[in-house]
Amino acid sequence: MPAGMPLGQAKLMARRAAIVDAQRNLVETIKGTAVDAETSMENYIIKSDLVKTKVSGMVTGARVTSEEITSDGTYHVVMVVPMYGIGSVADAAVTAMVGTNSTPTPFPAPSAAYTPAAAQTTTTTTTTTTTTTAPAQTVSTTPATAISAAAPSAVAAINGGYTGLIIDARGNKMIRAFGPNIFDTNGRTIYSVHNVSEDYAIKYGIVSYAEGSDAWQKAESGQLSRVGSHPLIIKMAAPKARCVFNCDVIITPADADRILAENQKTHFLDNCAVTFEI
Known part of the structure; x- marks a missing residue:
């Protein structure tokens, strides 16, 4: 808090400075988030006025979740912006990637060479062989080729x-x-x-x-x-x-x-x- 002024005014000035600092930190954090394998939000903020406007509005409207005056007289605030939802970081990022009112591209079909039967044969986990001796019958079970534990049945x-x-x-x-x-x-x-x-x-x-x-x-x-x-x-x-x-x-x-x-x-x-x- 600034010195040489009434306590109430000093608190207000310190709070305002803390909020501005938090908003700057939020902008830096948002710019550092990855959008896809090639770009971050910073690239889109520079390239797109729409994205820049969305991020600016989001940061301006950031919500204060907690605030306090610490023992050394520093004003401390915590501010948040939503990652997903309307008016969120995702809103700006997705808009930058696909534009507005986009129509989803249909998923491709499996290749013509694909046969479901080939996938079925990979799921066998055990093989059973039966050997008959007189007078009793012995059944032995041998594990099949090792497969991933995540393989479906x-x-x-x-x-x-x-x-x-x-x-x-x-x-x-x-x-x-x-x-x-x-x-x-x-x-x-x-x-x-x-x-x-x-x-x-x-x-x-x-x-x-x-x-x-x-x-x-x-x-x-x-x-x-x-x-x-x-x-x-x-x-x-x-x-x-x-x-x-x-x-x-x-x-x-x-x-x-x-x-x-x-x-x-x-x-x-x-x-x-x-x-x-x-």
């Missing part, structure tokens, strides 16, 4: 019914972004902000993120509402090459076809039921 592969998609991107130094993409190794776009409702992307984001062992376990066991009780789990092949931020993922063409084929049954991609494990 044979029944699920045949009948479909997946409620969402989990991309296992652990160990790749991924960061959170408003517009992450899923590509296959052939460069085909499987999932992006352009495939979903603009309103939904602004309100909820096109993916959720699970970070840490507890969050991974909850996601895979169906305890996260985003991907539902029976998610399809796919291992990422690599992060997208030649990008500023590691937020996009690359999967194999076979996994991409499987995702697209399963989406045709339950439309989980249409509902943004996607989680990235990071």
